Amino acid sequence: MTQVIIDAPHRTRELLLQSGAQVxxxxxxxxxxxxxxxxxxxxxxxxxxxxxxxxxxxVDALHERFHAQVGEAVAAASAATExxxxxxxxxxxxxxxxxxxxxxxKALALEVRTEGALTASMARRHxxxxxxxxxxxxxxxxxxxxxxxxxxxxxxxEIAIRELDAGRRLPGARRALxxxxxxxxxxxxxxxxx
Amino acid sequence: MTQVIIDAPHRTRELLLQSGAQVxxxxxxxxxxxxxxxxxxxxxxxxxxxxxxxxxxxVDALHERFHAQVGEAVAAASAATExxxxxxxxxxxxxxxxxxxxxxxKALALEVRTEGALTASMARRHxxxxxxxxxxxxxxxxxxxxxxxxxxxxxxxEIAIRELDAGRRLPGARRALxxxxxxxxxxxxxxxxx
DNA sequence: TGTACATCAGTGAACGCGCGTTCACTGATGTAC
DNA sequence: TGTACATCAGTGAACGCGCGTTCACTGATGTAC
Numbered sequence: 211m212t213q214v215i216i217d218a219p220h221r222t223r224e225l226l227l228q229s230g231a232q233v234x235x236x237x238x239x240x241x242x243x244x245x246x247x248x249x250x251x252x253x254x255x256x257x258x259x260x261x262x263x264x265x266x267x268x269v270d271a272l273h274e275r276f277h278a279q280v281g282e283a284v285a286a287a288s289a290a291t292e293x294x295x296x297x298x299x300x301x302x303x304x305x306x307x308x309x310x311x312x313x314x315x316k317a318l319a320l321e322v323r324t325e326g327a328l329t330a331s332m333a334r335r336h337x338x339x340x341x342x343x344x345x346x347x348x349x350x351x352x353x354x355x356x357x358x359x360x361x362x363x364x365x366x367x368e369i370a371i372r373e374l375d376a377g378r379r380l381p382g383a384r385r386a387l388x389x390x391x392x393x394x395x396x397x398x399x400x401x402x403x404x
Numbered sequence: 405m406t407q408v409i410i411d412a413p414h415r416t417r418e419l420l421l422q423s424g425a426q427v428x429x430x431x432x433x434x435x436x437x438x439x440x441x442x443x444x445x446x447x448x449x450x451x452x453x454x455x456x457x458x459x460x461x462x463v464d465a466l467h468e469r470f471h472a473q474v475g476e477a478v479a480a481a482s483a484a485t486e487x488x489x490x491x492x493x494x495x496x497x498x499x500x501x502x503x504x505x506x507x508x509x510k511a512l513a514l515e516v517r518t519e520g521a522l523t524a525s526m527a528r529r530h531x532x533x534x535x536x537x538x539x540x541x542x543x544x545x546x547x548x549x550x551x552x553x554x555x556x557x558x559x560x561x562e563i564a565i566r567e568l569d570a571g572r573r574l575p576g577a578r579r580a581l582x583x584x585x586x587x588x589x590x591x592x593x594x595x596x597x598x
Numbered sequence: 599t600g601t602a603c604a605t606c607a608g609t610g611a612a613c614g615c616g617c618g619t620t621c622a623c624t625g626a627t628g629t630a631c
Numbered sequence: 632t633g634t635a636c637a638t639c640a641g642t643g644a645a646c647g648c649g650c651g652t653t654c655a656c657t658g659a660t661g662t663a664c
Binding site for chain 3: 222253254255256260261
């Protein structure tokens with residue numbers, strides 16, 4: 211109970227961020243207006259500016275939060291594996307699964323690229339995430355590991371968007387991704403799970 | 405000279421579309437407002453609505469035009485080759501080269517996906533373009549040819565964006581794409597060109 | 599315990615702005631007689 | 632050749648709207664004495 215009191219100063223900020231995620235999930239990044247966020251949160255417009263200097267900082271905060279969540283999930287899934295094709299594959303699957311749980315990711319991690327509103331820190335986060343598979347590609351002997359990692363990111367994002375639109379996993383798309391990675395086995399070794 | 409007179413009825417419409425491409429190239433899809441377009445074209449705001457029922461129809465017309473241009477270039481580059489890895493590769497290179505010539509493509513073919521403003525006909529065009537490599541993947545024996553073609557599109561678009569940002573070809577990225585296609589040769593057979 | 603003051607999250611009316619769209623009007627061009 | 636009329640691309644002021652941001656204010660809470 212004391213925790214609730216201690217957390218009180220951050221409660222409204224948290225409420226705004228959660229409302230922002232909800233709006234982003236439903237309306238996309240372009241629909242993520244201060245008006246909509248405060249309406250969902252049920253607070254006055256001025257309250258928004260008590261917690262965030264401007265809209266950009268708010269979007270940036272959401273971006274940071276979701277990148278961190280996805281990054282943790284991917285890292286956890288890859289940790290037990292050595293760099294290589296299998297680690298890439300596990301990371302990609304973890305990424306796709308976590309995306310399916312958080313529809314706001316579509317707006318925050320994927321749409322964000324195209325808006326003119328790409329903050330420097332958002333670009334940095336994207337670049338860092340896109341380079342996550344570099345060690346694995348190096349271990350696999352790819353000469354252009356950096357570029358390969360970015361293209362992997364593009365493919366994974368494409369699948370994520372399509373899976374979010376479909377509302378479910380798309381095994382065919384995942385199989386195609388796996389084949390691009392050089393694992394030409396046609397059997398689905400992940401078929402047992404779920 | 406008579407041609408100029410005959411074309412007169414469409415001249416302003418053409419001017420608006422060219423101005424739209426220019427604005428899209430500089431400001432992106434979100435910055436492609438009726439105000440900006442008519443300002444660049446040097447016509448009154450009302451003139452816009454003489455030629456287009458609304459902004460959406462205008463964006464759709466631009467989208468159609470650019471998709472057609474890129475489609476022709478890709479088809480021309482692929483025509484002499486049988487479906488297969490080589491045809492995919494030639495098509496992708498043609499796509500990337502034509503993108504570098506038309507900066508507006510970034511907004512019109514790539515950003516368009518994320519906006520909420522995706523017309524039905526724009527979605528159809530995108531889907532059709534994304535399926536262009538299906539026969540080649542089938543010929544290569546891929547079981548998920550449709551998904552593979554879409555992922556190829558995602559990778560090619562990613563490279564196109566990066567090349568447009570860099571203002572030049574990025575050979576490392578193109579090499580990585582080629583390797584994803586299964587051509588593990590490290591030599592660049594296209595090195596002689598240009 | 600009671601009173602005066604400081605702090606600060608929260609409020610909501612008001613602002614200027616750019617947006618997409620409308621519409622009564624203009625004026626050049628073509629046609630009819 | 633001259634006059635009356637029809638057509639229609641082009642005009643630009645005006646509209647309502649949602650946007651991001653500001654700011655004087657409120658009122659609950661904590662602190663000092």
